[in-house]
Structure formats: C-alpha cells, structure tokens
Amino acid sequence: MTTAQKIKDIEEEMAKTQRNKNTEYHLGQLKAKLAKLRRELITPSGGGGGGPGIGFDVARTGIASVGFVGFPSVGKSTLMSKLTGTHSEAASYEFTTLTTVPGTLTHNGARIQVLDLPGIIEGAKDGKGRGRQVIAVARTCNLIFIVLDVLKPLKDLAILTNELEGFGIRLNKKPPAITVRKKESGGISSIVYVPAIFVLNKIDAISIEELDLLYKIPDSVPISSQLWLNIDELLEVMWEKLNLVRVYTKPRGQQPDYSSPVVLRRGRCTVEDFCNAIHKEIVKQFRTAMVWGTSAKHSRGQKVGLDHVLEDEDIICIFKK
Ligand SMILES: Nc1nc2c(ncn2[C@@H]2O[C@H](COP(=O)(O)OP(=O)(O)OP(=O)(O)O)[C@@H](O)[C@H]2O)c(=O)[nH]1
Ligand SMILES: [K+]
C-alpha cells in the first residue's frame, strides 16, 4: 500500500468514528499515525531535500506577497483561508498542508498575495521535511508571517529564526551599509532582509493576564484565527510592514479617484514608476505632472517630472504631450 493510500484509509476511519469520551484515545492514535505518514510523504527520499519542490513555485500576482512560516498545526491554513477566502485544508493533525497554497486579499486598495506553506520542523534548513523548499519560497516574499502557537511562542520563535538565518534570511533587520558577501551552507550566497510579523495564534486558549505579557514581544500580534480575534490589528501591522505607496489618480478637471489607487512599492515609487504601472506607453507621452500630498512642496500642489518620488496617498494628474 502506498503512503497516500494509508493516509486515505486513516482519514476515512477518522471520519467514520464518532467523537466521544470512549473514542478519544483511539482518535488520538489515528491522528498521530496520520501525522507520521504525512511527514513521510513530505520527506525527500534522497535525504538531501534540496531540489525544487513540485507545486512549491506558484504564479505571482498582486503588488506584494506574504508567506506563512511556522511549525505544523499552529493555524496557518485556518488564517489563510479566512483572510483570502481561498480554501486551504486545515485539520488537527500535523502536516495537513503539503505544498504552497496561494490566495489573495485586498487591503487599502492593494492586491496582496498570501502564500500558505507546509509546517516546518527543527532542522528544516538542513533538509528535514520540505523545509528547504518552504524556506526558499519564504525568501522571495515581501513579508513573512511567523505563525506561532501562543502557548510556546518564544521557544518556537528562537528555533524558527535560527532556521531562517541558516538559509540567509534576516528578519526585521536592516542591511548593513556595506554588504559583505558571505557563502552560506547549501549554496545560498546572498542574504535577504525580510520584514516579519510574529503572529501569536490561538489566544482564545489563554487568559487575559497571559495575553498582557505577550504584548511585550516586539513585532508581534496576538490573534485567534479560529475566533477571528484581533485580525484588524494584524492587517494594520501588515500594511505598515509592507511599506506600500498608494497614489490616487486625478483626471484633469475632475475629482481624484479614491476608490482604486495605483499601489507602488517604496523604493520604486517615482512618477515614472507610476506611469509604468498604468501602461508602458505613458512615459513616452509624458509632458509634466501635478502632485498633491506629502511629497509636494506646496499645499496647492507641485509641478514635477518623471524622477519625482511619490509618497503614500499622494494625488497625481498627468499632462501628456
Ligand atoms: N483554539 C484554536 N485553535 C485553532 C486556531 N486556529 C487554528 N486552530 C486549530 O489548530 C489546528 C491546526 O490548524 P491548521 O490551520 O491546519 O494549522 P496549520 O499550521 O496550517 O497546520 P499544517 O498545515 O499541518 O502545518 C486545527 O485543529 C485548527 O482548528 C485558533 O485560533 N484557536
Ligand atoms: K494541521
């Protein structure tokens, strides 16, 4: 029997078994077996686990991407499904998610891709489970949600940070002024600096007093993905960390269109970037632009060229040749 068949059999048995005091132990054992089999399924037979994972690379959409990294069963898929409306299987056994599951959410007019990922375990960077593939996807994200179980956040955070560091990912750190090229184990030769939010999930399982202590962890947001608690704060912090720039277009002689901003990334938010985000041809026809908002010198607006750097919530009117 293949591992997949064994998994199917156990899942069927679990579905058939009524949940009560008498079956609790039996169900627990089935769950443990299931987790073991699913872990087998994702463990590369060669041992190395360095190759590209099937289904791990997904088409990128949206202006920015958020990747979910965490131990198994911390609630990544529950959160992802509710945030995006895209179903990602969630269950009480470990390694439910076996590959990248993409979804999108729109926040402040920006389309953001969310990537649910399989759980990783200690030793992931050295090829345990599909750790390498998971971390390789996380490397390419604009923001990482480190999803943690609120009952043991600090211990898990230390392990995960170490796993990611071993793969050349620095969380919430600024790159040094001079970049030193360092050869990391496993052939990753460059270091990436990625912002992260430490999502402390399952706060429905703790007391108010314990919750107060959690607020001391920097860059953390306590939530309950199951009961949908404090998700507003998570989205707010996500928005801050993504560092996106919304630009509202004002057609000549009309009011600005506040409903659908052009969203740019900081560092790539000149007037030229704005034009290119709309259509490649616009730059060729560009004569000048009027800008209102934080980046403009005067409150009555400023006349600017293609190299002017825009700020979040600026308003722009383009004049063509
Ligand atoms: N109490 C509580 N349970 C939760 C919460 N979020 C998820 N769970 C439960 O935790 C279990 C695991 O949830 P998943 O969403 O499958 O977790 P995951 O991190 O995607 O798991 P893997 O894909 O196996 O790595 C399920 O039984 C969920 O119902 C929460 O906020 N509170
Ligand atoms: K799970």
Ligand SMILES: [Mg+2]
């Ligand atoms: Mg999952």
